[in-house]
Amino acid sequence: MQLLTETSNITFCPSVATIGFFDGVHRGHRYLIEQVREVAAARGLASSVITFPVHPRKVMQADYRPELLTSCEEKVALLAETGIDYCMMLEFTPEVARLSAKQFMHILKERYQVQVLVVGYDHRFGHNRSEGFEDYVRYGQEMGMEVLLAHAYSSGENITVSSSMIRHFLQQGNVSSAAECLSYNFFLEGTVVGGYRVGRKIGFPTANLRVNDPDKIIPADGVYAVYVFLDGVRYGGMLSIGYRPTLANGTDRSIEVNIFHFSADIYNQPMRISFVRYMRPELKFDSVEELIARIRQDETEVKTVLEK
Template sequence: MKIITDDIQISLPPCVATIGCFDGVHRGHRYLVRQLCQVGEERRMPTALITFPVHPRQVMQADYQPQLLSCLPQKEALLQTLDADYCIMLPFTRQLSQLSAREFMALLRNRFNVRALVIGYDHRFGHNRSESFHDYCRYGEELGMEVRQARALVEEGVSISSSVIRDLLKRGQVEDANHYLSYHYYLDGVVVDGYKVGRKLGFPTANLRPSCADKLVPAEGVYAVAVYIGGKRYAGMLNIGHRPTVDNGAERSIEVNIFDFSEDIYYKQMRVEFLHYIRGEKKFDSLDALISQLRRDKETIIHLLNLQS
């Protein structure tokens, strides 16, 4: 796949395209792209994904916090694994937002040589987003562009979508979210100084400052995680929350106790992949009660991950 970030001099051959945010590049997106490629084969044309480097609502609403499943570098890497020939990063602007659906389709036809457009089953575009699929088909006929509607990927009555996955992560249901994503949801960033309370409790932690402030942080609680540092993988126990038992203030922390690990990793890059949700965060009556619970949590994780205790 060729990713195009500057379309000033681009000259694409006649192509089949689809458009969307592709946040998370999950299994629903992959199903859409497979349908796109089928149309490309039928019409013997290359295929293109048209997406945006910044979420459209961030352009329209200065205070909007998108809670992304994938920030731009991760999205680009995931898109590269798909079978489409091109990915066009179309900057979303206020001017673009004012285009009607027909005007936007004309832009796709004239600037990117789109001759067939595969539309996601629930996708709407145009400044008022009021037109139906039948309207898109009518505009396509006028512009010389075939329009097809993709099928949704439905499992057990659930249409897999970015919003469904976000809701799962907000409830701590990382196993289900990972299934829909087809990979383990993760946060990455830099290890920073913390309160060093975990060390006193016998569970030293690395505190993660995420590299992408717009990426969704899962529900507060304790998780079994895989930790990646310097190309090596470790098992760990991660807590998201406010540490109510030790009363460290209102700031939320993301801290991980890495099993069988004692290196100094301050200010190094770290990635944590969410594997299992263990329990919610709670306030304990004493530090001893907290330590006992942490020991039980660790044993639970060792069992879940089939590690040697």
């Protein structure tokens, strides 16, 4: 996949394209992109995804926190896995927000050489969201752009696969259902930072993660079975998200993972955590001894999950 921006010094290839924010690049997105690739192959054209680096609502509302499933860099990496030829990264600005659907489509046609636009079954664009698919078809006919309506994705279950539904699952700690919708385990990427160093004292040293993108959603507080990726190597681990109520050693929400069979110094190193299963909520114990006993139980249960 070739990543293109508005400043890319190239001549854009005629393509079949679809447009959206594609947060998470979930199963529904992948189904839409597969339809784009099929149409492109049938027409002898390149296949393209048009997306934005920043959530459009955040551009228009500075204090809006989108709770992203993926950072821009993560989204691009996931889009590359779909087999699409091009990812066109457009800056969403207040000026773009004021464009009508027809004006925006004209830019796609003339500047970016979009010959066929595949529209998601429930997607609307342009400042006047009252316009719909029939309007897009009419505008396309006027400017020589074919507009097609994508088929809706069906999971075969009574679950609507959407970015908002996946966020809901993560807010509940339901990383298993989130993974079903995403087609991969939800993950966090960041840097290992110093913590309170209490874990080492009680026999369970932890690596504390500072997430790269402050707008990325953090799953609900609790204990999780996870995989940890360091320098391309995967380790099993048990992760805790929360405020350490038994230890009462701070008010900051922490993301800390005990990595199984690992003891190297990894401060300031990049780390990726992939969520496998929610194990239990964060609990306050009456003593440190009770906490240690429960962590030992957690370790046994998490290892059983990861061995399956």
